[in-house]
Amino acid sequence: MSFRMPPEWAPHERTWMAWPGPNPTFSNEEELAEARAAWASVARAVRRFEPVTMVHGPGQGESARELLGPDVDLVERELDDAWMRDIGPTFVTDGHELAAVDWTFNGWGAQGWARWEHDAKIGSYVADLAGATTYASKLVNEGGAIHVDGEGTVLLTETVQLGPERNPGWTKAEVEAEIHAHLGTHKAIWLPRGLSGDYPPYGFGTLGHVDIVAAFARPGVVVAHHQPDPAHPDHEITKEVIGLLKAQTDARGRRLEVVEVPAPTVLEADGHWADYSYINHYLCNGGVVLCAFDDPRDEIAAGIFRRLFPGRTVTLVDARTIFAGGGGIHCITQQQPKI
Template identity: 30%
Template sequence: MAKRLFPEWHPQDAIQLTWPSPTSDWAPQLSLIEATLEAMVVAIARYQRVLIAVPSEADRARLAERFAHRGVAAERLTLVVAVADDTWARDHGPIGIEHDGRVELLDYVFTGWGGKFEAGLDNTLSRRLAEAGVFAAPLTSRALILEGGGIESDGEGTLLTTEACLLNPNRNAGLDRAAIEAHLAEDFGVTRVLWLRHGHLEGDDTDSHIDTLARFCAPGTIAYVRCDDPNDPHHAALSAMEAELEALRRADGQAYRLIPLPWPTPCFDPEDGHRLPATYANFLIINGAVLVPTYGDAADSRALAALAEAFPDRDILPIDCSVVIRQHGSLHCLTMQLPRGSMA
């Protein structure tokens, strides 16, 4: 049975989002996060469909009218009532693979990043969307605890991840590196797993998801976060991660082309002052474009230029994510791509 974990640049049917509930952790910033999500939907719908899980029928009607006024074509928008705990579709959404030439969606166990947050509704969301008839591809449940933000695929059998996340005992206690690699090989057909030992962001709840640190832009290209401030508490770990990336080799023995992403000015929560995990690595690849998180920072323009270099054939679209990091995620965390052949 031939299997392949699609890279993010594989042609897509849609981007999946989960709209926040007024009773969620987003309540204090609800209008602000809705405005950010609206900007994302309008941008994505220029290129492809958007699937949104919404908390209620009233929200479905409200958003249908709202996006119609913004010029989003009805055929580019699918709104499904499905209540969730939070908005992080990257981690509770299904993961698309190619299985014997056909698309299959894998539904992994989501525990709120190792039991940090309530995740019972999030963990059943993909099944409820499947029951609503939105997927054309079969949805297969897996027993492994795994989040989409924790893995990066080059589409050619190599997976990039972090030890801090996938080997964390708060996820799959009792499974060592060999056992995790066996699961990844069985589910995704991967033949190589590249493990990063170093790298983290203060304020990150995910235990160092790879999509906050280093991302495949093409099979031989990795964009990564570089901290150039020796006085910043991240400097040592991210410099060690940079050295690890420089030592990695492709399956044919060649070094990777590495594209450093700039380090934004530290962002802090305005209420209690804790550090927020601002990162330019949390970009989203869609059909014909790349959405890039920005933070109203002087480094924004350099991040956009670096990713334009990484994706010369795609439009580069900035999205202000200064509100998103208030809940310790960013743009990529809010989304899950559904490969072509996924949607009904």
């Protein structure tokens, strides 16, 4: 393939999302209603900057339209859950043609709470709707488990792509070869693991997605989650990750500049260690949609992102309900690059 995955800050054609429906993640009507309100808040924030298409389950279009308003496009398809970053395709381009990588999806490592009969087919479905040529991959992977700089570098996590729950028997070299072939990258930077709240026994975790820990802000610059409180287990984890990133060079040989973004002050949520993170943001045309937690550090994070993206409008959206379901704003959005 001569295609590559553009960085998230490159121009978008639109954003794809998936509408929450009844499932184990939203186990009662109250939780489902809260989730739908949260997803709608993100969709409306993104829609200020670019078109949004929401995939919803059969018979759920009316409820979606009521909360989303008239200017979000709706399409109907069977769904299991609502994390479009992970179930949707990873769009790539050669500059002239749109293509999409359809990773194998197995419910974030076949976790006991997950359902994926329908979600495993959403990648090819969305790719078809977008008019993209689809390339299927045998690698079990999700969009939240990769982050690229658009110049040959990709961030990965050892507990995801190399975990026995997803790709038993695959070597690091085999994973890298498959990732590079599809994304047009040629250097992988591996993080040892994700945040503590992303693993059992805590809630609906992904077993270590990178997009809650670190992300490229531009070539050579990475934003990284920093937990300053030594009482939280992520204090040591993020210290290790930040040290590793500072010692790394990218595909073009540049030493990485690491911008540390402090975690919210809250340490626990829903009875376990909180994995609240501002890193799980979404870049759209002219905007940054940033997770908020009704926390004193919300504005600190917003200031960091305003400095990093001076030409973009930073919009804070309360993400606590989304995090209760196992992810954040980046996890429920998927960009389609403009050709």
